[in-house]
Amino acid sequence: MRFTIEQKELIKSLTTVQKGVSSKTTLPVLKGILIEAAENYLKMVTTDLEIGIEHFTTAQIEEEGIFVADAKLLSGIIRKLPSRPVTFVMDSQQQLTISCDHISFTLHLLEKEEFPELPIVMAENSFKVPQDLFKEMIHQTVFCASQDETKPSLLGLRVETKKNLLRLTGVDGFRLAYRNCSIDNEIEAAFTIPVKAMTELSQIIPDTSDPMQIAFTDKQIVFSMDNTKLISRRIEKPFIEYENILPKESEIQVTVNRGTLYSSVDRASLLVSEGKSSLMKWVLKNGELVMTAQTQMGQMIEKVPVDQQGEDMEIAFNARYLMEALRVIEDEEITIKMINHRSPAIIEPVEGDRYLHLILPVRMAAAEEA
Amino acid sequence: MRFTIEQKELIKSLTTVQKGVSSKTTLPVLKGILIEAAENYLKMVTTDLEIGIEHFTTAQIEEEGIFVADAKLLSGIIRKLPSRPVTFVMDSQQQLTISCDHISFTLHLLEKEEFPELPIVMAENSFKVPQDLFKEMIHQTVFCASQDETKPSLLGLRVETKKNLLRLTGVDGFRLAYRNCSIDNEIEAAFTIPVKAMTELSQIIPDTSDPMQIAFTDKQIVFSMDNTKLISRRIEKPFIEYENILPKESEIQVTVNRGTLYSSVDRASLLVSEGKSSLMKWVLKNGELVMTAQTQMGQMIEKVPVDQQGEDMEIAFNARYLMEALRVIEDEEITIKMINHRSPAIIEPVEGDRYLHLILPVRMAAAEEA
Numbered sequence: 001m002r003f004t005i006e007q008k009e010l011i012k013s014l015t016t017v018q019k020g021v022s023s024k025t026t027l028p029v030l031k032g033i034l035i036e037a038a039e040n041y042l043k044m045v046t047t048d049l050e051i052g053i054e055h056f057t058t059a060q061i062e063e064e065g066i067f068v069a070d071a072k073l074l075s076g077i078i079r080k081l082p083s084r085p086v087t088f089v090m091d092s093q094q095q096l097t098i099s100c101d102h103i104s105f106t107l108h109l110l111e112k113e114e115f116p117e118l119p120i121v122m123a124e125n126s127f128k129v130p131q132d133l134f135k136e137m138i139h140q141t142v143f144c145a146s147q148d149e150t151k152p153s154l155l156g157l158r159v160e161t162k163k164n165l166l167r168l169t170g171v172d173g174f175r176l177a178y179r180n181c182s183i184d185n186e187i188e189a190a191f192t193i194p195v196k197a198m199t200e201l202s203q204i205i206p207d208t209s210d211p212m213q214i215a216f217t218d219k220q221i222v223f224s225m226d227n228t229k230l231i232s233r234r235i236e237k238p239f240i241e242y243e244n245i246l247p248k249e250s251e252i253q254v255t256v257n258r259g260t261l262y263s264s265v266d267r268a269s270l271l272v273s274e275g276k277s278s279l280m281k282w283v284l285k286n287g288e289l290v291m292t293a294q295t296q297m298g299q300m301i302e303k304v305p306v307d308q309q310g311e312d313m314e315i316a317f318n319a320r321y322l323m324e325a326l327r328v329i330e331d332e333e334i335t336i337k338m339i340n341h342r343s344p345a346i347i348e349p350v351e352g353d354r355y356l357h358l359i360l361p362v363r364m365a366a367a368e369e370a
Numbered sequence: 371m372r373f374t375i376e377q378k379e380l381i382k383s384l385t386t387v388q389k390g391v392s393s394k395t396t397l398p399v400l401k402g403i404l405i406e407a408a409e410n411y412l413k414m415v416t417t418d419l420e421i422g423i424e425h426f427t428t429a430q431i432e433e434e435g436i437f438v439a440d441a442k443l444l445s446g447i448i449r450k451l452p453s454r455p456v457t458f459v460m461d462s463q464q465q466l467t468i469s470c471d472h473i474s475f476t477l478h479l480l481e482k483e484e485f486p487e488l489p490i491v492m493a494e495n496s497f498k499v500p501q502d503l504f505k506e507m508i509h510q511t512v513f514c515a516s517q518d519e520t521k522p523s524l525l526g527l528r529v530e531t532k533k534n535l536l537r538l539t540g541v542d543g544f545r546l547a548y549r550n551c552s553i554d555n556e557i558e559a560a561f562t563i564p565v566k567a568m569t570e571l572s573q574i575i576p577d578t579s580d581p582m583q584i585a586f587t588d589k590q591i592v593f594s595m596d597n598t599k600l601i602s603r604r605i606e607k608p609f610i611e612y613e614n615i616l617p618k619e620s621e622i623q624v625t626v627n628r629g630t631l632y633s634s635v636d637r638a639s640l641l642v643s644e645g646k647s648s649l650m651k652w653v654l655k656n657g658e659l660v661m662t663a664q665t666q667m668g669q670m671i672e673k674v675p676v677d678q679q680g681e682d683m684e685i686a687f688n689a690r691y692l693m694e695a696l697r698v699i700e701d702e703e704i705t706i707k708m709i710n711h712r713s714p715a716i717i718e719p720v721e722g723d724r725y726l727h728l729i730l731p732v733r734m735a736a737a738e739e740a
Contacts, residue, residue: 070667073640073667073668076640077637077640080633080636080637080640081637082633102672102673102674103634103637103670103671103672104670104671104672105637105668105669105670105671106668106669106670106671107667107668108666108667108668263450263452264473266450267447267450267451267473267475270443270446270447270450296478297440297443297477297478298443298475298476298477298478299475299476300473300474300475300476301473301474301475301476302472302473302474303472304472
């Protein structure tokens with residue numbers, strides 16, 4: 001085997017496929033990248049048995065071949081080579097030599113026969129969404145997905161599409177975030193994708209509005225971009241019927257500057273009791289929101305003028321839940337809808353239904369004790 | 371007590387004094403910053419009992435007073451306030467209220483009576499050096515100071531001054547780095563300052579060529595900049611007579627591009643054997659330096675043309691020692707002087723004696739085994 005490729009191009013490709021390498025594995029070959037040189041391209045594959053990434057790039061192939069090299073070592077070496085053509089040669093002893101200018105590395109390879117094949121997904125159904133938009137949608141919902149292994153159905157992001165609408169939803173039992181967008185699509189589908197797959201996917205999506213194809217079977221899903229594919233299993237357990245927990249109407253509504261609110265919550269989270277969550281109490285009264293946080297370290301009080309509709313009320317939140325929701329919203333102004341201190345609060349855009357964040361309040365008694 | 375200060379000014383001051391806060395301490399008050407409001411200034415003090423930092427800044431004092439607040443919490447709060455005037459008020463219950471715009475924090479304070487007083491250093495001897503130059507000199511030598519607690523005399527940087535020359539030296543038994551500069555000074559002095567004090571000092575030295583005053587007694591040293599002082603004890607054990615280990619003459623001399631050499635050593639360090647240092651073997655022959663590294667992961671070979679004087683030779687080094695020395699040198703070209711594969715190698719400027727790095731070679735047999 002013998003091929004040559006520009007160092008810069010190779011780095012780009014390795015950065016993409018390396019995301020699929022298993023960090024914790026007892027199977028040594030899963031720490032590797034499989035590289036196949038054929039015709040005028042390189043095919044690179046990584047997998048942790050749950051998620052697989054397949055990537056293609058062009059190269060000058062002089063002799064075809066295939067090998068599996070340690071991903072971390074290979075990336076480390078290529079990253080530290082000069083921006084010049086890099087030549088890969090594999091000899092009959094299955095040793096790989098990487099040459100660039102006056103530099104030459106010889107590496108021991110991993111057993112390519114042990115490298116698992118990615119499943120071949122024969123998907124009949126698919127739809128498309130701009131890549132950068134999908135990346136943004138993941139970012140704005142994935143933090144809400146559960147990390148609680150006892151709730152396996154929530155350990156993923158819900159992807160739903162119906163009548164030109166695409167929605168991503170994350171739920172963890174205390175909060176929920178969804179993000180909508182309109183796409184050109186006639187099929188109706190709903191599936192749950194593991195958080196890890198969605199996180200890796202968002203890391204490899206390039207900043208382009210080119211379409212990503214999302215194709216699926218009963219068991220698998222394939223996200224295809226230009227020259228890269230990510231394949232994941234679907235979570236089979238049914239997702240929570242979250243529409244039922246969204247309050248249908250709200251009596252109290254507040255419109256407030258997102259940045260101001262975020263800064264307040266950020267400051268409140270400085271007052272942490274060891275081992276406890278930071279709590280924040282809101283008193284809404286006469287168009288003013290008074291926010292307080294109190295622990296054994298001290299106390300914070302902030303007053304923010306708001307556009308209030310409905311009665312005065314008091315409510316308390318886990319400051320982290322508020323902060324994580326406010327952090328991913330890009331609007332300058334937001335609307336918060338509340339019913340009472342026991343019912344979930346909703347954060348929405350001032351207009352439209354592009355996104356929704358639901359946060360369960362903390363019982364006031366618990367907030368006082370903290 | 372009551373005073374007001376601009377948030378931006380306060381952040382600058384806190385960033386400086388916070389470096390002196392004890393990170394690991396059983397004495398809670400050492401996690402604090404002592405702030406004294408008097409006349410038209412604030413005096414801020416932190417100490418870990420070995421090193422003390424004292425800093426002054428102007429503020430609008432309405433009522434004098436003194437308090438000790440948790441350094442991390444105080445800095446965290448001030449950092450997250452808007453860029454506006456911040457007012458501190460301490461009530462008779464020894465509670466501190468910090469107000470800024472619509473925001474108010476109330477903090478519990480630490481016991482100011484327990485805060486240790488910094489030693490008063492009655493220094494008769496002192497000299498001056500530009501602050502930014504001294505910072506650079508610390509950076510270029512401190513990595514060589516020993517971290518081996520069994521060699522207490524080497525756990526510091528040697529500061530020597532004689533006849534308008536100032537030298538900083540770090541030694542750890544395997545390598546040495548010194549850096550010279552000329553200063554306007556007639557006194558002769560030599561002392562050893564703990565690495566921790568030098569590291570903290572380099573972190574608080576501003577980027578200015580204004581003079582730093584270095585004053586000392588038998589036990590203490592005081593570094594004074596504009597409105598900040600750092601006080602440290604001196605290490606009393608005698609420093610190694612390092613002049614004796616510097617080779618007086620060298621038979622083999624190589625002049626080489628520093629960046630090229632650094633990149634090679636950096637690449638060689640990718641091939642690490644678990645739990646062992648990365649070794650690099652050099653073969654100097656006919657004006658070419660062939661560098662190799664070999665572990666169970668693979669092998670690297672690089673060839674670099676050099677300006678060679680003297681015979682051909684082979685020698686091996688710990689790659690990390692080479693890398694750390696080459697990283698702090700700013701010259702484009704350097705000279706490496708060697709005698710044989712058992713004697714220390716010297717890295718020097720092509721001209722002059724601004725700095726010197728000495729590195730002990732690794733025995734070739736050990737290098738082969740690695």
